[in-house]
Amino acid sequence: MFQIKMNSSIAFLFSSLVIFLITPTFSTSYGGNETDYHALLHFKSMITNDPLSSWNDSFHFCEWSGVSCGKRHRRVTDLRMISQGIEGSLSPHVGNLSFLRSLIIWNNSIQGTIPHELGRLSRLRILDLGYNKFNGLIPTNLSRCSNIEKLGLYHNQLVGSIPKEISFLSKLTIVIVENNNLTGGIPAVLGNLTSMEYFSATRNPLGGTIPDTLGRWKSLTTLYLGLCSLSGTIPHSIYNLSLLTNFSLAGNQLTGSLPSAIGSMLPHLVLLQLWGNQLNGPLPPSISNCSKLEQFELIYNNFSGKLTIDFAKLKDLRVVTLGGYIGSNISELGEGDDMTFIDTLKNCSKFEVLQIYNCKFQGVLPTSIGNLSHRFYHLHLEGNNLYGYLPSSIGNLVGLDTLVLSRSWFTGKIPSTIGMLKKLQVVYLYDNQFSGPIPDSIGNLSLLINLDLGSNRLEWRIPSSLENCHHLLQLQLDHNNLSGKIPKQLVQLSSLAIVLNLSRNNLIGSLPIEVGQLKMLNALDLSDNNLSGNIPNSLGGCTSLEFLSLKGNLFQGTVPSSLSSMRGLSILDLSHNNLSGQIPHFLERISFVYVNLSFNDFEGEVPVIGMFANASAFSVLGNSRLCGGLAELGLPKCNETHDKHKKNFPLFAIFILIASILFTILCFAYVWCKKRKSQPSPASRDERFMKVSYAQLLKATNGFSEDNLIGEGGFSSVYKGVLDHDDTIVAVKVLHLQNRGAHKSFIAECEAWRNIRHRNLLKIITSCSSVDYQGNDFKALVYEFMPNGSLHDWLHSSASTSRLNLFQRINILMDISSALDYLHNHCLPTIIHCDLKPSNVLLDDDMVAHVGDFGLARFLGTNSGQNSTSGIRGTIGFAPPEYGVGSEMTSSGDVYSFGILLLEVMTGKKPTDNIFNEGLSLHKFADMALPDHVTDVIDDDLLNLLQEEVIATQCTEAKAKKIEECMALTVKIGVSCSMDSPPLRMNIENVVRDLQHILDMLQNM
Structure with missing residues (x-):
């Protein structure tokens, strides 16, 4: 895009559009140039807004903004309207500007068809109508503009095919028609444009094949045909375009293989982008001859064979991406050496990204991996057949922020030198065979966001040094052989917000009471360990949890009532422990997806309301002392269970016991009632939200007064309020139920808040669905008050x-x-x-x-x-x-x-x-x-x-x-x-x- 890619030129063009005022009044006579004058007025007349207000008779039209004239004849030679916000259509009278050499109407909102009258502009050299809304066909009679050199129709809504008549424009050097809806393939006759230097038709559903005739473009430097629905093979003639620097055929359905001599045939390549095709065969070693190559993107193809490119010759190489590549195809693990090519990358001083994933590369990761450029920041080798030790030289890659070596066969210890990679943010080493301890030095990775070491053979203890990873959002150490206690420093890591997974290890001891500090954590999985003791009450402090699994441990005692504060919990698994007591009633009031209480020692009646009304939503198998519940459970009735276990307790003793209890209750009832008289009953601590009435919200907001109004939208008004039972400052969002869609908005918002909890989401306190004092429906949502207001106010409020x-x-x-x-x-x-x-x-x-x-x-x-x-x-x-x-x-x-x-x-x-x-x-x-x-x-x-x-x-x-x-x-x-x-x-x-x-x-x- 000859206008888009030169920022400095754009800045110059913007400045050239300044209107220069002249003092003398110009005569309305234009000395024979009335044709140009009227053509410009017609151009202005078809603009529906008014960005050309300076075009008036106060100045000669040659002084109008965006207009340039020749010095000799005072005829319009250039018309440039760049980012003027012009709306409307392009007047056919522009075709009367017979001296016009450049017409650049770029980045506006011109719509309608491109006038065929432009074909009259025989002197035209540059036509750039990019970034507009032109529709319809490309006019065939543009072929009459015999002097045109640059044609830019990109980012419009053009349809139809690329006109074959364009092939008559022998001086064309640049054609950009990308981002339209052109079909009909690439006309073979375009090969006649032997002066072509830059051709881009990216993101058009052209279809068809690449014409062999394009091989006649001997001056071509850039060819962009990505995402054009092209099929067939790449014509061999294309590889004869020896001046090519940017070559992209990405995202098509091309087949065939690359010629063995491609590197000698295209020695000036800077960008080779062939990803997303069906190319096969080996990657030619001759690519080593492309000494200027920077980006080498061949992911999502079917290449195979050993990678033998000598990257040492590619001094400017920055990016290598391969995927789905079949390496040396050796069946026995331990015989391949597909990774030796890394030795040749050490001389690439600008190298930044290596992605070779889901391939079948075999071999060890060579020690030379530590010799890569100091600019190298992304290493992704997931899903290969790499084996052996991870070299300690990995610690030399001090610029690395992403390390992905998962789903391979690495063995041995994780080297302690990993702690030298102070910029690491993502470390995925899961699904390997790493053994030994997790190095303490991992605590040096203070910028770490995601750490996944799951499914290995790691042993010993979880290092307490992880407490230094203050940005850690996700930690997965599951399916290992870790032992010892859970360090309290780990569960004090309040940054953890996505998942903490320590399942399938050999951890012992109790769950530290500090676990309650994980207030933002979304998922906690401690299943299948040897943890014991009671479930700590502090666990209820993890109020953002959606997933909690403690199954397969040795926990005992009752389920703490504090878990009722986990209002967003959807999956709870406490199975295969030694828990006892009754099934907590607060579970009835949480909207679970699934609860597993099986194989414990719970007793008493199984509830039948809330989540327990759906037999597929919970399991209580293996609790022999439970009774009642849904019929589908097949449990005995509770009185039958009682009869089975009682030992003929005398009836009169039962009456005496009941009478004693009633007497005790009556003795204390009077005192209790006096103390509680006139005090409102508090909202249940076990309920998900506190209950508030219309009257309470009316009082809290001072009658929904304008003084308390802090925001207003199409569906609602938001008021600041103070709840009088605990002086909590809140924001009350009152729905405008008379507005269409408001009720649906209320339901959607309630449903959303029922499913989410995150530190960066607004905290909802409760909702109110009632009627006001006039009997009208009333719905409101009560949120935590945000004292610093909205981001919009900070950006735009004059106050x-x-x-x-x-x-x-x-x-x-x-x-x-x-x-x-x-x-x-x-x-x-x-x-x-x-x-x-x-x-x-x-x-x-x-x-x-x-x-x-x-x-x-x-x-x-x-x-x-x-x-x-x-x-x-x-x-x-x-x-x-x-x-x-x-x-x-x-x-x-x-x-x-x-x-x-x-x-x-x-x-x-x-x-x-x-x-x-x-x-x-x-x-x-x-x-x-x-x-x-x-x-x-x-x-x-x-x-x-x-x-x-x-x-x-x-x-x-x-x-x-x-x-x-x-x-x-x-x-x-x-x-x-x-x-x-x-x-x-x-x-x-x-x-x-x-x-x-x-x-x-x-x-x-």
Whole structure:
């Protein structure tokens, strides 16, 4: 894209559009140039908005913005309208500008068809209509523009085929038609354009095969034909285009193999992108001759054979991705040496990423792995047949942030040198045969987020040094031979929010009472160990748990009532222990998916309400002293059980015992009643939510007065209130039930809060469904009050005197992305928020962000109707474009909304600001500034704060550049998340990882 890829040029073009005022009044006579004058007026007349107000008779038309004329004849030679927010259609009268050499109407909202009258412009050299809304066909009579050199029709809505007539344009050097809906294949006659240097048709459903005739483009440097539904083989003639630097055929259905001499035939390659095809055969060693190669992306093909490329010759290599590759195909483990190619990577000083996963590579990981570039940060070798020891030299990769060696055959100890990798965030070594102890040095990985060492042969004790991993969200040590007690330091690691899995080990002792400090943990699995003692009451402090398994241990005593505080718990497994007493009644009031109480020593009656009304939702097998319950359980009636076990206790003794109990009750009843008289009965501690009435909420909010109003939306008003029974400050969301959709919003939000609990989600206290004093339906939700208001207020409220600094902004974005990651990847079922925006993000005392308002939430994988495509689809500016054409709600839609939110946080501009319309969006505004001009789009308040910091701290130039780099990386995340095409958007897990990386950069300055 000859306009998109040159940021400095774009900046220059923007500045060239400034209107220059001249003092003398120009005559309305144009000396024979009236044709151009009227053509421009017609152009303006078909613009439906008014960005061309300066086009008037106060100036000669050659002085109008975006218009350039020749000095000799004063005829229009250039018409450039770049990111002007122009709406409407393109006037056919532009075809009368007979001296026009360049027509660039880029990044606007022009719609309708491309006028065939443009074919009259015989002097035209550049036609760039990219990033508009043109539809219809590409005019065939553009072939009359015999001098045209650059044709850009990308990112429109064009249909039909690429006209064969374009082949008559012998001077064409650049053709970009990507991101349209073109079909009909690639015309073979395009091979006649022998001056072609740059051709891109990516993301069009063209179909067909690649014409052999394209091999005539001897001057071609760039060929992008990715995601074009192409089939067949790659013509051999393509490999004769010796000047190719960027070669992408990714995401098609191409077959065949690569020629053995490809490296000699294409020696100038910088990008070789063939992923997502059905190519087979070996990878030619001659690729070693591509000395300028930077990106080598061949994942998702059927290549086979030993990898014999000598990467030592590829000094600029940055990325190697292979997947599904069949290595040397040796059947006996221990005979392969597929990994020796790593020895040749040590000279690649820019090397960053190696992904070879789900292949059949065999061999040991060579010691030379530690010799890779200091820039190397991503090693992913999952799903291979690697064996032997993990080399201690791994500790030399000090830039590594991701280490994935899972599902292989590694043996021996995990080297202690792993503790030298201070930047590690993700370590996956599961499904191997590692043995020996977990090294204490692992506690040095203070940035660690995910650690999975499950399914190995690790032994000895869990190192207490893990207490230093303060960012750890997920720890899995299951299916090993670990012994000893659970260190209390581990369960004091309050950062754990996703899972702590210590199951299938040989752990002993009691569960430390400090376990209650895991308040944000979602899943706790301690099953199949030898833990003993009582289940501690403090476990009830894990209020975010959804999954809890203590099965297969030696726990005894009763189930503590404190577990009733786990309001989001959906799966509880206490089976195969020595627990006794009655089945707790609080279990009836929690909406479980499944509860397993089997093979313990519970006694008494099995409840029949709540979860216990569904026999498939629980198990009580192997408890011989239980009775009653549902008929499906086959348990004896409780009186039969009683008769069976009693020993002919005399009837009169029973009467005496009952009379004694009644007398005792009567003696104390009077005193108790006096003490309790006039005191309201407290809400049950065992109930999931406290109960509040309409009257209590009316009083708490001072009659829902405007003085207490803190927010208002289409479905609700939110008031600040104080509950008088404990002076708790709350936010009361009152539904506008008279508005269509409000009742559905209330149900959706209640359903969502029933299923979720996370530190970055707004905490709900209770709900109220009642009637007001006029007999009208009344529904409200009561939330924890957030004293610092909404993110929207901090960004845009004129009343706010405080400003968010860079660290605060990125921390808030990290909080929001963590909440989305939880909703999308760690909830069952998956929850789509559908209305993520700054006003739905609230900040607590510590400026921690909490996502709220689940009134439009959708549940994936259910048949509840929540996935209906009808109805409201979010907020304008934040809703992804696919929702506007009836697409299903997906997690990718939430990622788009997050991307727009991120860009608003960084730029201070709403997506609906006046400077934006459908032509120049917030996404494009930010994208054009990357990578070198990001400060041009950053929020002025943030820049002022940074400038004050620079002055106050006498900030070095290096630190200033680092800060700018952090801003650029953050904006890049926002741009990547808010791509129009859902498959191109970032994965939210990667967003969390990258934001954490940016935070670490800021902290280490």
